[in-house]
Amino acid sequence: MFVYEVDEHITLQQLKLQDANQLFQLIDRNRSYLREWLPWLDTNVEPEDSLAFIDHMLQASKDKKGLTAGIFYQDKLVGVAGFNVFDWTNRIGYIGYWIGQDYQGKGIITNVVRALTDYAFTEAQLNRVDIRAAFTNNKSRAIPERLGFKEEGLLRQAEWLYDHYVDHVVYGMLASDWRKN
Template sequence: MFVHIVDKDIYLKLVDLNDTQRVFQLTKDSRMHLRKWVPWVDDTYSVRDTENFIKESLKNYEEHKSMNTVIVYKDEVVGVAGFNEFDWQNKHATIGYWLGKEYTGKGIMTRVVSELTDLAFTQLKLNRVEIRVADGNKKSRAIPERLGFQKEGCIREAEWLYEKFVDHIVYGMLKKDWLAKKEEGTA
């Protein structure tokens, strides 16, 4: 099973069925907070919905298509982050993430995304990491910006989000740029 230490307070663990109740409760408790920016919240109204998400995540992990982990902060599951999609042929991955409302503003997600980016380049041997964020989601956009990802453009009306389309801002990081940042001590 995949477990990865981020720092003394945080580690990532491959999501599994033992996490079902906690992930569901976290979603339920943060519903209005999450609903503003993620479309799947309205499809998650029962423990069974979360169980199905985890089963699909495990299947996709076994097939090397994606990897979803729970974020464990001070021994408590506080969110989900991982690689939404791998493109092994082109050595590319897309990172996605969400955090329970009461855990925002602590720097948790910046540390997690930094670690996932490093993992993509150093262990998975990928060349590019991408993050797509709804244009108006300033807190989520701040994460790749803080980590030095390049803003590469805007995909207009990329997602149908509760009765309206939202644009996605695309951020990218190349392996050579990340390794240079690490060497400079800025990553």
């Protein structure tokens, strides 16, 4: 099972089936806040949906297709982050993340993404990490920018969010650039 200590307060832990209720409660408390940027909230309406999500993520990890973990801040589940997809042919990991509204502004996601990027280049031996964020999601875009990722382009109408499309900004980091910094 994946467990990665980010710092003295933050740990990434692969979610277990037993975490489904806690995950669902976190989602449910933050539903209106998360809805602005996450397209899957209408399909996660009961604890069984969070259970199915965790089961799917465990299978993806077992198959080495992704690696998703709970973000535990002071031993409390506060969000989810990880590699939504691994492209092993091209050695690329695609990072995604979200956090409960009460935990924003504490540097948690910045530290988590830094740790995941380190993991990508040192443990997983990837060559590239991609992060995509909605063009108008300034808080999410600030994470890769703060960590020195290069803004590489704009994908027009890249994601359907309930009743409209949003453009995505693509950020990339290469292993060689990460090591220089």
